[in-house]
Amino acid sequence: MKVTLHIWRQKGPNHVGRMVRYEHNKVKPHMSFLEMLDVLNEELVAKGEEPVAFDHDCREGICGACGFMINGVAHGPERGTTVCQLHMRHFSDGNVLYLEPWRAKAFPVVKDLVVDRSALDRIIASGGFISVPTGNAPDGNAILVPKKNADLAMDAAACIGCGACVAACPNAAASLFTGAKIAHLGLLPQGQPERYQRVLNMLAAVKQELFGSCANIGECEAVCPKNIKLEVIARMNRDFLRASWTQREDALHNGN
């Protein structure tokens, strides 16, 4: 198989980037997309050219490190799939593919296809947890969780923090990511005591990190490799609305 790649090359955060064209004729249908890039990189090194930098680690779709745009779609054409789990059998001989990094003000480009997603960690640090110290927690079965809630919480908790939702959103909003954590913790009895404070804190952090506003367009859901549902945003908005009246003092204090 042969493909033509146009890849965003940018030497560093303060350099100007550009698209560079590569002809790749050693593609095999069983390769993963990243293995296809590995082969390209080996050839580049042999020619004395610097390899293309891209983030990746587990290569089994769970660590959330990989991700870039393929022809304008985050993680490429297959639904519910990270780019490391996307195989070349989904493309055809002669395809022309444009690879670009995630584009969002909150995700500055580090190099080539690598971006800085530390803003997502800061959102979690602002409240995406249950404040429980290590030590004598009550017996696991002392807290009963209806199976349905546990399943819904798990659906939301499956988020891998890859940032595709932000990259796909025309406003570069982080609502699917933030909503997923708020839904996960808010659906469980353990998450109730901090439920409303959590949403206020996390949304204040989102604003500070220069993510855009959510307009419920749904591009995020379409590209999410873990099929996180748009309803997590509805849960987040409902909690935020309620928090805004019941905890108005805190809300004002946090600048929301």
Place this chain on the structure above:
Amino acid sequence: MELKSRIPSGPIEHRWDRHRFEMKLVNPANKRKYNIIVVGSGLAGASASASMAELGYNVKCFCFQDSPRRAHSIAAQGGINAAKNYQNDGDSIYRLFYDTVKGGDFRARESNVYRLAQISLNIIDQCVAQGVPFAREYGGTLANRSFGGAQVSRTFYARGQTGQQLLLGAYQALLRQAGAGKVAMFPRTEMLDLIVIDGKARGIVTRNLITGKTQSHLADAVVLGTGGYGNVFYLSTNAKGSNCTAIWRAYKHGAAFGNPCFTQIHPTCIPVTGDYQSKLTLMSESLRNDGRIWVPKKTGDTRPPNQIPEIERDYYLERKYPSFGNLVPRDVASRNAKAVCDEGRGAGSELGVYLDFADAIKRLGKQHIRERYGNLFDMYERITGENPYEVPMRIYPAIHYTMGGLWVDYNLMTTIPGLYAIGEANFSDHGANRLGASALMQGLADGYFILPYTIGDYLASAKLETVDATHNAVRDAESCVTRQTNRLLEIRGRRTVTSFHRELGKLLWDECGMARNESGLKTALQSIPELREQFWNNVNVLGSGDELNQALENAGRMADFLEFGELMCLDALHRKESCGGHFREEFQTPEGEALRDDANFSYVAAWEYAGPGETPALNKEPLTFEYVRPIQRSYK
């Protein structure tokens, strides 16, 4: 070197409690005066950082990934063991202890394993309180499933993403402390050397992977939670970035390395498909609960599986091990898969065996199977293009976990005072073979419940001088790191780092993989130094050292794998017995099972660095079994 294991005496069930009482405490108001460095943010590193920060220590946590949430613990699928006995099926702390010691083929310390089994109960409670969405029954109670090497159902799980959910719990606890200013996070930062002053671990030298800046960080204690060394084999189920650099640099500073040849081959991975393949993907062992493993009875049978009638199939695990069947421990399952493939009876006559769900689907329905394993089936289909609801999966063993690691005492301290190793980075609890769902248990036990206590004992009694960055040892370590970086960039040879990695990996898989023998190991011991020599003369690392340079990162890790691989083979050669994951072809029973030699090898091999080009010194920590009598493991 004297190995002081510091194992408490007395009845095993009271040892940990007594030890905790006897350890010195650091006054709450004094804790904030101590700085602790934690390298790695997986289950062990994140849980240790969060717990120690909560106690009041100042913690600096380092990881090479762009976020602590991406550590490879995230990829663990199946579950975590705990002796809760929620299923009323006769489980107990003692039984979990017994299963783990036996599963480890009697090469682990009884006291450590007993403590692990005790703590398993607290881990589940802690994780539930944190909001880990474990699977539930309709009544709201926690659900369990069974796993290899056990006859009770004690594994807790969150679909096929248990590692992810446990790690996110620890990560959230970690970031909560980061938000509170008690933990300073250093993502995209790699530890490249250890700083030892007056014989004590006092800091690390790191490279910022974005700017390339070399920097030293000083502290009162250093904790390594940097995972295992499975990637020495190139193709493994580890993440691409997983490496042995931190533990290897510690070894070269005097930390003994325990049992490096104890590596685990996981029986259920997706087989290799091409020479461009970059990693192997695990299919959770939990699949063996409902899947039946078989191969054709005839050799060279290339018919598609659906055309092979029942009578011509060999369900070899069920046939050979009627009481454990498909749930035999990992080493046994792996070796048997290799054996049938070597006979020429592999699936489609290639390297692989069938894992068939047809019976389970008939019995329980497709929906039920989808609920249990849906994400695993999806993953399999994405990678192979085959639908496992319709055709049996094809699986083959792959390197997955390393039981060996830095030697640690009962307090998890290495032979360098002030240097701790936790999780997969240490050698402690799994002996020669780890049971399924025990890695998560050990990582979290070390991080949440053991290290936070034991480190206080050291800090309270060690007399630590104040040191600063002008100390000679600091400057030496820094310049050593800079020298190596420059050297790698100056070679500009003809081969890529990956090509060397593939070559080393293949050599080790062939000679020190699922089965080992004396002549193969000797070949490897001869070839590795040659390959290392070639590497240092002919590797090509482009770019510079003061920018993001992934080839440079890999080259540094590769340089360490090329040294470590030799130690692994040396250990495998010296251990003239078969046990757990270490199978020496010369030592097997007539039925082809591993044949231990308790009279001569019932010890931990702790290797001590003796300088470049020198043969490392072998120290032995004898293993005594007071509770579980070593027997020939039988799963028949």
